[in-house]
Amino acid sequence: MPTLHQPTAWDDPATRRAWTQLLICTVLGQLLWPAAWVGLLAWYVIMSTKWTLWLFFVPMAYTFYRTFLQGAYWKGAFRSRRILREYPWQVHETPESGIGNLPGVRNGCAWLRFPHPTEPNQPVTMVMHSHVRAVWWGGRLGKRAKPERRAQVREIWCAGDPRLAAVIAVPGPRHLYVISQRPGYAEATSHDARGAEAQPL
Known part of the structure; x- marks a missing residue:
């Protein structure tokens, strides 16, 4: 079970870049999923006709779910940083x-x-x-x-x-x-x- 050369995983520049990308994805998700949900809701209200309800239900439910899930992404990102700063690869x-x-x-x-x-x-x-x-x-x-x-x-x-x-x-x-x-x-x-x-x- 070989260990990579750095004392901790965080000492590897590639690891820090990978974590930064992870954080950027988390930030974008925090911004885009709620915006998508609000946008779909507004669109549905504007086009309020019964036959269009089924067109909006699935994407609205999914974007709401992803919005609700974003807290776990934040938690995972910062927990991963703590571990990477403590242990080597x-x-x-x-x-x-x-x-x-x-x-x-x-x-x-x-x-x-x-x-x-x-x-x-x-x-x-x-x-x-x-x-x-x-x-x-x-x-x-x-x-x-x-x-x-x-x-x-x-x-x-x-x-x-x-x-x-x-x-x-x-x-x-x-x-x-x-x-x-x-x-x-x-x-x-x-x-x-x-x-x-x-x-x-």
Whole structure:
């Protein structure tokens, strides 16, 4: 499990650029999704005829949902920065992964297994519970994904502690994603889990 050269992932200029792009997308989403919802609502009111309702319902519902979801994007962006400032990138070649088919994992949730920080032979399972920015990953981690898509996640960079939370990315880094641990998925001992909780994330 090689580590990239910088002391922390944040010391890598490419990582800072990737995070800046992540923040820009978050800001644009905060501006554009509410504007799209208000615009569709205004358009519907102006064109207020019953037969047009079905034309507006789906896009209005989706833009409202994305507006409501923006808080999770902000939280994920700044949590990822905290983790990237604390941990270095570690490179994992073809980590075990899949979608569902694990005890306690909902169907449709992608998961990855990383080595335990203190017991490398004992894997720690991390599940993508949040679908925020998970669509790209979910389309490539499943066994049914096309070979060319699976090849895009053959090498995964990970910064963090898999017993708690980590940022994963593909080389570049690109497609930053904060993956958080939940009780029951980490195969860590209670002693190691308590020690991990003391580390800042």
